[in-house]
Amino acid sequence: DQQVKQNSPSLSVQEGRISILNCDYTNSMFDYFLWYKKYPAEGPTFLISISSIKDKNEDGRFTVFLNKSAKHLSLHIVPSQPGDSAVYFCAATIYGQNFVFGPGTRLSVLP
């Protein structure tokens, strides 16, 4: 039973345009959501997070939107850069205990 889903295995975007990565979850008890970026042979790097009491959080080029009624969150990257090419994981947790990760979306930013 996948509690966190990322239904797009891959996404290609032109440099300078917006990248939108999507994530759906099933457990309404999740109270905190995170996005990580991962390069090959490295551990995931924390990007941005959002509490369930908010619907938007912004940090530089990265914005995360949360729609609790739809159990959906998205990560927007504007403008996209070639260095953003990586695998992006969505994760969710209850009280910072067990973190559940999605399967990831591979983003390719084309120059």
Next chain:
Amino acid sequence: DTGVSQDPRHKITKRGQNVTFRCDPISEHNRLYWYRQTLGQGPEFLTYFQNEAQLEKSRLLSDRFSAERPKGSFSTLEIQRTEQGDSAMYLCASGGGLAGGRTQYFGPGTRLTVL
């Protein structure tokens, strides 16, 4: 460098051998997590410690797996009688405490290959 560190970075072993991995968390963090990641998948939760107490273990963690965090600082993950299916990247993360909040930060991982 004050990030999470893991040792070794790579381990090749023969089936049936025991292996032990070490994780040193960010010093201000009181929570420490272990994950396993295989190709094409997200990290799968294995276990988590708050200080020295192991508070949760995944059903994925068979009896061959054991983790410790004896003084609430570094942690070790031991796999006994390794099997080829244990080949994966083993990730450690830390978080919690005043500095970490609910975000967790990952180390570089230990890649295990079981021949």
